[in-house]
Amino acid sequence: MTKIANDNVEATLRPPSLKDYIGQPKSKKALQVFLQAGKQRGGPIEHILFYGPPGMGKTTLAHIVARELSSELRITSGPAIEKAGDLAAILTNLNDNDVLFIDEIHRLPRAVEEALYPVMEDFALDIVLGKGPSARTVRLNVPKIIIIGATTRMALLSAPFRDRFGLVLNLDFYSSEEMTQIIQRSADILKLPLKTEAAQAIAKRARKTPRIANRMLKRLRDIQEIHKYDEINMEAMEKLFELIDVDSEGLTNIDMKYLQLLITKYNGGPAGLSTLAVSLSEDKQTIEEFVEPYLLQSGFIKKTSKGRIASKKAYDHLGLAKFYDRSSDASTQQEKLV
Numbered sequence: 001m002t003k004i005a006n007d008n009v010e011a012t013l014r015p016p017s018l019k020d021y022i023g024q025p026k027s028k029k030a031l032q033v034f035l036q037a038g039k040q041r042g043g044p045i046e047h048i049l050f051y052g053p054p055g056m057g058k059t060t061l062a063h064i065v066a067r068e069l070s071s072e073l074r075i076t077s078g079p080a081i082e083k084a085g086d087l088a089a090i091l092t093n094l095n096d097n098d099v100l101f102i103d104e105i106h107r108l109p110r111a112v113e114e115a116l117y118p119v120m121e122d123f124a125l126d127i128v129l130g131k132g133p134s135a136r137t138v139r140l141n142v143p144k145i146i147i148i149g150a151t152t153r154m155a156l157l158s159a160p161f162r163d164r165f166g167l168v169l170n171l172d173f174y175s176s177e178e179m180t181q182i183i184q185r186s187a188d189i190l191k192l193p194l195k196t197e198a199a200q201a202i203a204k205r206a207r208k209t210p211r212i213a214n215r216m217l218k219r220l221r222d223i224q225e226i227h228k229y230d231e232i233n234m235e236a237m238e239k240l241f242e243l244i245d246v247d248s249e250g251l252t253n254i255d256m257k258y259l260q261l262l263i264t265k266y267n268g269g270p271a272g273l274s275t276l277a278v279s280l281s282e283d284k285q286t287i288e289e290f291v292e293p294y295l296l297q298s299g300f301i302k303k304t305s306k307g308r309i310a311s312k313k314a315y316d317h318l319g320l321a322k323f324y325d326r327s328s329d330a331s332t333q334q335e336k337l338v
Helices: 024-041 058-067 084-091 110-122 177-189 196-205 210-227 235-244 253-265 273-280 284-297 312-317 327-337
Strands: 002-004 046-049 074-076 100-101 123-127 134-141 146-151 167-170 300-303 307-308
Touching: 024 046, 024 058, 024 167, 046 058, 058 074, 058 100, 058 146, 084 123, 110 123, 110 146, 134 312, 177 196, 177 210, 196 210, 196 235, 210 235, 253 273, 253 284, 253 307, 253 312, 273 284, 273 307, 284 300
Parallel strands: 046 146, 046 167, 074 100, 100 146
Antiparallel strands: 002 074, 123 134, 300 307
């Protein structure tokens, strides 16, 4: 478990406050009201759950919440807490009003999840001592902490667990304008002389995800340190995109393989997830959680009850527009009507 003292946080690309946080306006507004009301009432606020795709800012918001509450942030993850004893060890090292951030909270073992119920409701932890007929339960008081959970797979959390969070917020993909603002802010922190058109080029290729944009900027910083550009224009950007193997729409090598396979081998679909995963020699989870979300958001594929279908945009992007069959769209529309 990582302990972070909020008054000594090293300067990073993470925004330090809600005022500096760009994007997610609805979630940001709800969080602002929630924190302000909680501080006025005094005592610990209710627990918070963030869900959404990877890289949307869930960990960043946990840092901001802790800082807004003048609390210490402790970080752990679902897979790291294997049994109730691990949870007890973590809780005994916390103080009142501390924030415990559990990343990938959907991967908590069921026994640990159930052990958290009394912690979240009554600030108490039930420990079972002994085995068999002589086993007994001891209830330990724990500090009045705030638990913040983050998950990329909301459906894997049980309903009783979800209901114990006072605020549940969805973080979705960012708009192009928001991405450009985030990139320009990060470039200023990294002291990169980034032109607006260069920031927009990164925004277009960053899959609407700040984490990916910031990763690109760090590689751009490597290029800048070698070539010493007075200003970073599109010439420098082309070097970056060639280096990280990203095309004009933000598609990576695996994305292109997916679309080429769907179009050339399966005639544009429909094709099932298992079929595509086997053909690509990738596991289904990688395809479903890493490859497909952006392709769906960008309109390159469609999901139907029969499988995945390539859109006209995918054909155009691969230079295969002449092979596009308009009847595939018609059948999709007919399926929706049925």
